[in-house]
Amino acid sequence: MQTIRLALIGFGNVGQGLTEIIADRNDNFAKQFGLKFQIVAVSDIYWGSVYDPDGLDPVRLLGAIQKGEKLATIQAAEYGWDATTTIEQSGADALAEVSFTDLKTGEPAAGFVRAALKQRMNVVTSNKGPIALHYPELSRLAAENSVQIGFEGTVMSGTPVLRMGSEILKAAGVNRIQGILNGTTNYILSRMEDGTSYADALAEAQDKGYAEADPTGDVEGFDAAGKVVILSNLLMGTEIGMDDIERSGITHLTPEDIRNAKIDDRRWKLIGAVEKDGEKVTASVQPVPLPVSHPLATIGGATNAVTFSTDLLGDITLAGPGAGRRETGYALIADLIAIYNKA
C-alpha cells in the first residue's frame, strides 16, 4: 500500500469534489490500485488554510464548508499558510492545483504549478489557464525535475479524452480532432433549436449555473479555444497559443440560421477542431452546421464529445460529461492513479 500525500491549492467546487471522492472511495482505490490518498494541506483564498502532517479528515473538511465555516474551525497542526508556503512546507507528494482559472495570463495558478514542479512534486490540475498558455514550458520543467503533470480535467472534465488521444489511440495515428468542448454554448444551441431565442436560452443557462454572469468566455469561444490549444499541443505536438486559433463564437447566429439548418437536416454546433496535414496543423473554433448523421450532431445539452479521426481505425467518438464538481474531481484522481500506478 502506497500513501499519496496531497496538497490542494483551491477549495472550490473541484477541490471539494476531489475531497468527496477521497472520502467515499479511498477503500476502493486501496483495493483496486494499492493506493491511498491522504490530504495533508488545503489552501484557499476564501476558506482559509490548514495543514496537518498526519492527514486532514476529508469529511471534516467538507463539513466545515457545508456549515459555511472557514477551514480554521477544524483540527490541524498549522493554519493560515498561503499557497506558496503550502507548496514549500507541506512535504506533499503531489499538488492538486484547483484554484480559479485565468485564460489571459494563467496566473497565479501557473506560478503554483512551477513552484511545485521545482520542488519535485507531481502536479494534477483541472485549471485550463496554466496548461493552455504554458504547457510546453511546464512539460519541460516537469521532465527536468523527473515528475509528471496530469491535466485530464482541463478538457471535458473526467471524460478521458486526453488519455484516449495521447495513449490509447497513439498507434492508430490521430490526424484530426473535432469536438463539442463547451457545455454552455451547446446547451444554448440545443434550446435555440427548440425555438427559444438566444437571449432566453442564455438566461436559462445562467439560471442553471452553466454560464457565468459574464458569458463572453463561453459564447465567444474562448473557453473552447483554450481546450483546442491543449488538445493540439498535447496530441499534435504543436506549441501554439490562444492567438493561433481561428475563433468565432455563437453570438451572431440567428433563429433563421438555426431554422434553415434544420430544413437542410443540419444542426449548428460550436466545433473546436485541430487538423494535421503533413507537418501543417490548423486549429479553430467556430459554429458549424453539421449534417444530422455526423456523430457530433446528436450530442445535446451539457454533454461534450470529441471525434478522433485516425489513419488505421477511422473515426472514434467519445462522449461524456463536460463539467461537474465530481466529474472534474474524478479527473484529478484518474491522473493521480495514472502517475502512481505506473511508478
Place this chain on the structure above:
Amino acid sequence: MQTIRLALIGFGNVGQGLTEIIADRNDNFAKQFGLKFQIVAVSDIYWGSVYDPDGLDPVRLLGAIQKGEKLATIQAAEYGWDATTTIEQSGADALAEVSFTDLKTGEPAAGFVRAALKQRMNVVTSNKGPIALHYPELSRLAAENSVQIGFEGTVMSGTPVLRMGSEILKAAGVNRIQGILNGTTNYILSRMEDGTSYADALAEAQDKGYAEADPTGDVEGFDAAGKVVILSNLLMGTEIGMDDIERSGITHLTPEDIRNAKIDDRRWKLIGAVEKDGEKVTASVQPVPLPVSHPLATIGGATNAVTFSTDLLGDITLAGPGAGRRETGYALIADLIAIYNKA
C-alpha cells in the same frame, strides 16, 4: 529497439489486415514505441504455411494472396507446418490467433491459444470463440505461465472498448454496460426505419458482406451474446457463459413495431447489456425501443457503440467501427503494444 517475433495462425481478413499494418507502419511503431514487429510464421488451412527465423516479408505474404497464390510460392526456411507445429517450433514471442471462430466449442482456436500460453508465448486474438467460452481458464493459464492474453478485437474490432472499461474507467466504478455490438443487425434495423422490409434489409446486408449466408448468428443475437459474455467476465468479474445470457434477436420485429416506435420518438436497437446490482450481475441481448435522446439511439448502420454507466462519472459513450480487416488488425497491434510497451 525491441523486435517482437510473431506467429500467425490464420491468414484470412484479420491476419491480412494485421500484416498490412505491419508493412505500412512498422517504422512508425519503432519511432513511437521502440517496437518492431517481425512475422516469422504464418499457418493457414487454405493458404498454407511458411516459417522463416529471419522474418517473412509482409509485402510478399500479401502479394501471394493478391495473386491468388498459396504462401508456399514465397521464399521461406520451412513450409507446410500445421498450427501446432508452428506454435511449438517457431520460437515466436507472441501468437496472433486469427483463425475462424466457433461460438459452440471455441475449437480449434482455444487449443491453439492454450498451446501458446503453455509455451510461454503472449497471445493476441480477435477470435470470440475461445474468449467467450474459456476466458476464466485461459486467463488463469496465462497468469500461471507469466504471459498475457490480449483480445481487444473480439468486441468492436479496434475500437478500444475493452481497454476503456478495464483500465481507463476502472477507478470510476462501472456499474452498467449497454452496447450496440453487432453491425449487421444495426444495419438491418436502420434500413427498416427507412421503410425497407426485414427480408430486403437482410439481403442488402448480405450483398454488402456484413451478413453471412446463414445470418442466424447475427440476427438471433448469438454474436452479440458472445461479446456480452466477454464484457461481463472481463469488466464485471463474472464467470458466465453463453447460456447465462437472456437472449432474443431481431427476427420477430415487424414493420409496425418500427413505425410505432418512430411515432413514439423511439428507435429499436439490439442492445447487449450487463448490469451490476450489489453482487448480482444480469446479462442480456434483446431489441430495445430506445428514446431518441439516448446516446445509443443515433448510432446508425455498421457503427457500434458502448455506453458505460459509472459511479463517479455518469455515462461515457464510445462509438467506432464494429468490424473491418484493418480495424480488427489494428486491435491486435494495440494489444501487442500494450503488452510489450509495459514490459
